Amino acid sequence: MTPSPVVSSLVQPTSTVERPPAPLAPNSRTFARAFGDVRDGWRQRELWGHLGWQDIKQRYRRSVIGPLWITISMGTTALALGLLYSQLFNQELGTFLPYVTAGFIIWNFILGVVTEGTEVFIANEGLIKHLPAPITVHVLRMVWRQVLFLVHNMAVYVVVIAIFFPALVGEYRMYEGDPIMQPGLSWAVLMVIPAFVLIVVNAVWVALLFGIISTRFRDIPPVISSFINLVFFMTPIVWHVGVLNKVTGGEGDGGGDWRMLIAELNPIYHYVEIFRAPLLGHVQDWHHWVVVGGFTVVGWALALIAMRNYRARVSYWV
């Protein structure tokens, strides 16, 4: 056998002639690609829907009562907090326990979105590096999982409302001497649906924006998780805004009362309020909707800018 010179007649050239000319500029940093990512992610509903369910099933795979644990833990926490704080603030249990329950349910959703939102890309490193997919898919999966948690928790609300229905159905005041008369439960409860839709829309931008930033700067998740407890106590969830009025002697509803700013300057308060007020038959104040609407617009604008500039970098950073 003689070694032969390497001359092949079987070449199938990898480059072909009809190759299109190179685009002038790199095309990954455009708003079109950012929108495209969100749109394609939304279209893969079946994927993130399945993954979100899978996460919940997985978490309780080998436990006996499974996802019912979500409901039980919410139930016990709301009950304990409601009992404790109604006594501390000397409030009527019949109106205060539902108040704490509804507030705590939506707080839990916000907490989940913010803390898991910062980790959303870091936690999915494996998937991001191994399968091409819009990054929005990971965000929607996480938000969907939080929605499912909230649905489990709403069972607690239903039970609590069933028990305390008489206390909530007519006009009532949150505490004695409250200038605001709450109209009581009515069909206005349906406002909770648009409110929750709006909150979910916000959850997506929060996770996109914070997710991208924290993937680059790994200090953000610990910062968020250490301050989120503080936010919980600063937000009127286990205490009622009326308490701020009461300490000032009940005079004036806002106006020059600087104490009200503690609640009003906290964006989370407005998100909580649009969800909670209809559920309890409270007065629904339009200014909460305005604030949340403003945050929706500004937040999405920031998220899209972040997506435009850094969407393609996420797979490098994870």
Add this chain to the structure above:
Amino acid sequence: MVSIDVWNASVDFPIFDAKSRSLKKLALGKVGGKIGSEGRVPIIEALHDINISLRHGDRVGLVGHNGAGKSTLLRLLAGIYEPTRGSSRVVGKVAPVFDLGVGMDPEISGYENIMIRGLFLGMSRKEMEKRVDDITEFTELGDYLQMPLRTYSTGMRVRLALGIVTSIDPEILILDEGIGAVDAAFMAKARDRMNDLVKRSGILVFANHSDDFLAEFCTTAIWMDEGKVKMQGSLREVLTSYKGRDPFQNMSPETLERIGQPRVLSGNGGE
């Protein structure tokens, strides 16, 4: 029309060590005068000036030493990394298989993994349910599909991954090393299926160190060296330059006949 085009693409990885990956350092860096996360963060230039154009029917083997950029190139071609400089365009449904352990959830069953991977690759639930039987039969995993993936051996994972990607009719199939973990009998079965698939589907890019695997599946090859395309051409030419000898010479006549190669590369066909 299925195609992959890459124009002068480079892929640079910023390597943030624990310290520079924080806001503090970026802020202090600005105070110090020289703005620069870019300047300060060390960068690994994984790929330089890559120009590749692949069309329907291309079956490309990827060779090169460890760390030459093969896996990074595959991720670029799969659309997972977008180039830091230059540009790339991938048209077609991509199905990549990288490290076989990662990207699959070890805690959930093989069946669930089939579903999830299928959904990620753009299939619907219904379409995947139809394919489960086919995948079960092909992978010969049987009741193991009900078991969590952590109980699988490496070879079984390869079977599962290959079963999924070959059942969903991808237009672009991208395979990293690690496919070699399956036994010979299964490989023979997979070969027919993959050849069939590649004929129908368009583009195959396959990184491997084994001449036999490359010879089975590929007709052309790209030799990667230090993040650059060192050579691009027919598989036999590239492998001969890469290894310094003609790897096809030692193959049995049956194998050569199957893959349609002459015994030696000289004009008279060898025998």
